[in-house]
Each structure stands twice: as structure tokens, then as C-alpha cells.
Amino acid sequence: MSTSILFDAPGPKTVARHRLYSVIGLVFVLGVAAFFVWRLADSDQFEYRKWEPFVSPVYLETLLVDGLLETLKMAFSAVIAAVVFGVILGIGKLSDHAWVRWPCWAVVEFWRAVPVLLVMILVFYSWGIDRGVSGAYWSVVFALTVYNGAVLAEVFRAGVLAVPKGQSEAAYALGMRKSQVMWVVLLPQAVKIMLPAIISQCVVALKDTSLGYAVAAPGLTFVGKQIYGDPDFGGNQVPTVFVLAVIYIVVNLLLTGVATWVQKRFVGERKPLEVSMVTAVGTGATGGPL
Amino acid sequence: MHVVWDNREAVALAFGYTLLLFLISGVLSMVLGTFLAALRVGPVAVLRLAGTAYVTVVRNTPLLIVLIFFRIAGPKMGIKFNFVDITIGDVRLNNVFTACVVGLTVYTSAFVCEALRAGINAVPLGQAEAARAIGLPFGGVMRTVVLPQAIRAALPPMASVQIALLKNTTVAGALGVVEAFARMRGLTNDNAPERISLFIAFALIFVVLVEILSLFANRLERRWRIA
CATH class of the missing domain: 1.20.5 (Single alpha-helices involved in coiled-coils or other helix-helix interfaces)
Known part of the structure; x- marks a missing residue:
């Protein structure tokens, strides 16, 4: 208003x-x-020594290549896997067969409610700990995949349900089978509606990659920890946190910009599709996921 | 499962910390978030801008970075919370706990603000216009027409935000508060073969807590629903 x-x-x-x-x-x-x-x-935070790593090319390169690039790689591996996982669960939740629907519902509810860190530490201790850096990397990716996949399953289900009913009715009237209706008629339209929501989920995944800190996974927080742990820079926690925050904010704003553009380009003026943690009873204007 | 049972007191204490983090930051974030929402829908341009800037910056920063700021960078620039040291039984609320509460509050209030704003935006324009047309003053328009509808519309996103906060308290575990996540990590370290059952036990407690919150929000929504 x-x-x-x-x-x-x-x-x-x-x-x-x-x-x-x-x-x-x-x-x-x-x-x-x-x-x-x-x-x-x-507290002398402006002294040159503390900002030195952020103006010297070697450290900047480390920050961007070992930090930002790894973080982005982690986020995108997780999002791509999460989309696959989410599509499977989302279709499962829409199934006509109760024995498919209920397990999918349970899986989605479980992974949506469990904190990412718990999953991360479990995978890391039981599988990743002997595998060094890549073990930590894939522990983070796995944890983010199951969480974001469960969220995207809901987004996906809502997206398919948001396609006007006449579309599937017309498709059935043409004699298409259930799978054809889904893949040929509903899915392509649902993807169009879902795209902005998927991109906003990328923002969530990107922010959550920072949790790799707990298992020493590569990425921005890991590089940051190394920088502020280096006594040469005189304990520059404050500048490091500042720089990391700025990097995250810039990348996330770019992603949000892309989501807005996609929304305008493909979806038009319709309200963006958002899914609440709570099953909405009312009209349900919902906020974005965290 | 016997590991959880053998350490039931430690586990209960850990979840006590989780709930304390959740309750304190939940209430504080609602207060701060409401204030921010008021700034963002109010008529004063400077405050609107300040509110927007706050929400944009905080929403796009990972929670871990916010917490590291208050927990690790803060003390370096003299922002300490040493004045807080409360002991109630086994529960000790010290500067680490306070730093995490402040971080969680700062982070969550941006989302609370957005949830409330979404609620206000969900009220159709005609409602306020009609209220104005029958001669209600600003206070009356807000109190009797707009806010009752806005709060109902804001309830589901608000519940999502608070559920997310409950799960986000685990990040405080990575920064020194011995809540559920830190306790699970500790127990897993000591009882490696039991790690799957440990995870399932802790995860199920979280599922139950989330379901309770979600049920509560649903009940509230039903009770408040008109027509």
C-alpha cells in the first residue's frame, strides 16, 4: 500500500x-x-597494517580466487543439486499415490526443520573428515543441498499448483498421460513462475556457505579467518569482517537484481511466488526464506 | 540412543541455551523489527532511508558474519558485553551469550521488518481509502482498519522468520555458546560410532520444536481469522 x-x-x-x-x-x-x-x-582500526591484505594484490587474489570463487562454486553446486532434489520431491508430493506422497512429505518436513549446521557436522564427521579440503567442501554442499532442496520442493509444488487449472484440464482432454501433462504442459509454465524464487534461494545458499566455517571448508570465511589469524596484520578482525560483509552484500545484491529482472521479464506483474514455513490458511502474503 | 540418555542433563542444558537464545532474540528482534518497519512506512524520508539501508545491508550479510562481528571483531574495537554475567542454576549468561543474542537480534529484526512490511502491503488500497472516505482520522484508519488486517497477513511470514531464528541459533554454537549444535558436536567427538543416532536425536528435537512453533502460528492464524 x-x-x-x-x-x-x-x-x-x-x-x-x-x-x-x-x-x-x-x-x-x-x-x-x-x-x-x-x-x-x-582502537587503531585504521592503521595501514590492518588493511594491508586488502590492498595488496596477492591477498586480493587469494580472497577472490580461494575465497569468493570457492564460495560461489559451493553455492552453485548446492543450488543445482538442490533443484534436482527439489524437483523429485516436489513431483513426489504432487503424486496421486499416497505411498509416494507421504514419504516425500516426511522427507521435506524433516530436512526443512533441521538446522544446516547439524547436517554439515554429521556428514563431515562420518565421511568428510578423512578427505581433507574436498571432504569439507562436499559436506557443506550436501548439507545445503538437502536443506535448499526441501525448500525448493515446496516452491516447486506451489509453482505447479499456480499454473491455471484449465491448462492441465485441456491437456487431459487432448488425451495426454499424467507424465506428459506434467512434463509437457505444467512444468515449463511452472519453471517460469518459479525462476525468481529459485534465484532468491541462491542468495540463501550463498549466505549459508559461510557456515562452512564450522568444518573449515574453503570459501570466504575460511580465507577471512586465515587473514585475521595472521599476526603480521595485527589482529585485523574488524577490517576483515567489514571486507567479507561487503563482498557478500555486493554479490547478493547482484543476484537479487537478476531475480527482479527475471521476474519482470518472465513473470510480469504477478506477485512473486514465495513459500512460507507454515501452511498458510489465509491469503498468505509471505516473506522470503532466510 | 543411550549416549543421549546418559548425557540427558547436558543435552537438556544445551537445549535450554538454544531456547534462551531463541526466546530472548525473538522478543528483541520483534521489538526492533517493528520499530524498523515503522521507520520504513513512515512519512520521514531520512528515517525511511535509514531503515531501508539497515535492512538491505543486514539481509544480504550472512548470519555468521554478523555474529563474528559482534563476537570476534566487536571486542577488538571495544564493543564488549562484559557487564552481562548472570548465573541461574546451571545456566550462565555471559558476554559470549550476549554477543550472540545481539547478533541474532540484529540479523532477525531485518527479516521481521520485511515480514511486517509485507503484511502492510498486503492490505488492499481500497481499505484505507474507504476508511479515509468515511472520515476516520489517521489513528483510526491505522488502528481499526489497516493494522488489524496487516497483522493477520504478516503472521505467516513472521512465523517463518521466527522458525528460521530457532534454527539459526545453532550458528551461535559455532562461536562458543554451548547450545544444541555445540553439544552435539562434542558428543559426536566423544562417541564417534554413535554419530548417526546422535544426529537423529538432536534433529528430531529440532523438528519437534519447529512443529510446535508452526502449530502455534497456525492456531493463532485460525483464531484471528475473520470470515
Whole structure:
């Protein structure tokens, strides 16, 4: 709802009041910023030594190649596997046979409710620990796959159900079989609706790759830990966290931009498809997954 | 399963920490998130911008980075939480716990803000227009027409956010709070052959907690539903 509907056009008194709020707000925001800058300066966070790794090419290369590239590789392996896993579970949940539907439902509910870290540590200890870096890498990918796959199964189911009913009715009327209706008629249209949701899920997967920290998996957090653990840089935790956050934010904003563009290009003005953790009873305007 | 049973007190304590992290950050994030949502739908441009900036930055930063900021980078720049040291029985709430609560609150409140905003945006324009047309003042429009509908529409996403928070508390386990995840890791280290059953036990407790929350949200939604 546009907020302007809620208010009258402000009169002179209100304009003055809003101006006062603006000033107070500005002072508050600047105050918070100033506090942080003061804390940073007071604890010598601006000294060159602490920022050195982020301006020297060797470290930048490490940060981008061993950090960002590994993180992106992990996220995309996980998302691709999750899409496959999600499609299978999503189709399973739509099945006409109860003996297919119920196990798929149980699997989805289980993996959706279990924290990613628990899965990660289980896979790492039982399989990855003897396999060094690649063991940690695939432990993260596996954990992210099952979690995001379970979420995407719901997205997928919602996507298929969002295709107008007349489409499948018409397809059945033409004499198509169930699998044909699914693969030829429903799926292509559902994918179009689902695409933005899948891309937003990429953002979630990308953010969750940072959890590889717990099993020392390669990626941005691992490189960050090495940098701030290096005594040469004088314990530069603050600059490192700052730089890592900026990298994540930039990549995620790019992905969100792509999702918005895809939404506009393929889906149009229709509301983006989003799936809640809770089975919505009402109309269910839902927020994005975390 | 006997490992979980033999260590039942430690496991219970661990889940106590999980629930404490969840409850404290849940309440705080709802307060901060509501405040942010008010800033973002309010008429003051500066505050709107500040709210938008906060949500954009925090939502696109991984939770782990937010927690590392408060837990590891914070002390380096003098932001410590040493003034908190509460002991209640076996539960000790110290600076590590507080740093994790603050991190979880800061992270979750951005999502709470978005959930509330989605709720407000879900109220059809005509509702507010009609309320204005019958002569209700701003307070009346908000209190009797817009907010009741917005809160109902915001409930499902809000429940998702809080469920996500419950699962996100495990990240605090990677940073020094001995909650469920850290306890499971410790027990797995000591009882390697039992790791599958340990995982299943901990995972099932999480499933039960999530189902309880989800059931609660469903009940609330049914009770509040009109027509």
C-alpha cells in the first residue's frame, strides 16, 4: 500500500513537525555512525597494517580466487543439486499415490526443520573428515543441498499448483498421460513462475556457505579467518569482517537484481511466488526464506 | 540412543541455551523489527532511508558474519558485553551469550521488518481509502482498519522468520555458546560410532520444536481469522 493514501497532504504544522523528525533522525543516524568511527579510530582500526591484505594484490587474489570463487562454486553446486532434489520431491508430493506422497512429505518436513549446521557436522564427521579440503567442501554442499532442496520442493509444488487449472484440464482432454501433462504442459509454465524464487534461494545458499566455517571448508570465511589469524596484520578482525560483509552484500545484491529482472521479464506483474514455513490458511502474503 | 540418555542433563542444558537464545532474540528482534518497519512506512524520508539501508545491508550479510562481528571483531574495537554475567542454576549468561543474542537480534529484526512490511502491503488500497472516505482520522484508519488486517497477513511470514531464528541459533554454537549444535558436536567427538543416532536425536528435537512453533502460528492464524 502506498503510504501517501494514509496521510493527508501535510499542512504547515505537519511539515514543520516532519522537518523536526528528519533532523532528530539525521542526528541519531550520524551519532551512531560517529560512535562507530570513534570506536574504530580509538582502537587503531585504521592503521595501514590492518588493511594491508586488502590492498595488496596477492591477498586480493587469494580472497577472490580461494575465497569468493570457492564460495560461489559451493553455492552453485548446492543450488543445482538442490533443484534436482527439489524437483523429485516436489513431483513426489504432487503424486496421486499416497505411498509416494507421504514419504516425500516426511522427507521435506524433516530436512526443512533441521538446522544446516547439524547436517554439515554429521556428514563431515562420518565421511568428510578423512578427505581433507574436498571432504569439507562436499559436506557443506550436501548439507545445503538437502536443506535448499526441501525448500525448493515446496516452491516447486506451489509453482505447479499456480499454473491455471484449465491448462492441465485441456491437456487431459487432448488425451495426454499424467507424465506428459506434467512434463509437457505444467512444468515449463511452472519453471517460469518459479525462476525468481529459485534465484532468491541462491542468495540463501550463498549466505549459508559461510557456515562452512564450522568444518573449515574453503570459501570466504575460511580465507577471512586465515587473514585475521595472521599476526603480521595485527589482529585485523574488524577490517576483515567489514571486507567479507561487503563482498557478500555486493554479490547478493547482484543476484537479487537478476531475480527482479527475471521476474519482470518472465513473470510480469504477478506477485512473486514465495513459500512460507507454515501452511498458510489465509491469503498468505509471505516473506522470503532466510 | 543411550549416549543421549546418559548425557540427558547436558543435552537438556544445551537445549535450554538454544531456547534462551531463541526466546530472548525473538522478543528483541520483534521489538526492533517493528520499530524498523515503522521507520520504513513512515512519512520521514531520512528515517525511511535509514531503515531501508539497515535492512538491505543486514539481509544480504550472512548470519555468521554478523555474529563474528559482534563476537570476534566487536571486542577488538571495544564493543564488549562484559557487564552481562548472570548465573541461574546451571545456566550462565555471559558476554559470549550476549554477543550472540545481539547478533541474532540484529540479523532477525531485518527479516521481521520485511515480514511486517509485507503484511502492510498486503492490505488492499481500497481499505484505507474507504476508511479515509468515511472520515476516520489517521489513528483510526491505522488502528481499526489497516493494522488489524496487516497483522493477520504478516503472521505467516513472521512465523517463518521466527522458525528460521530457532534454527539459526545453532550458528551461535559455532562461536562458543554451548547450545544444541555445540553439544552435539562434542558428543559426536566423544562417541564417534554413535554419530548417526546422535544426529537423529538432536534433529528430531529440532523438528519437534519447529512443529510446535508452526502449530502455534497456525492456531493463532485460525483464531484471528475473520470470515
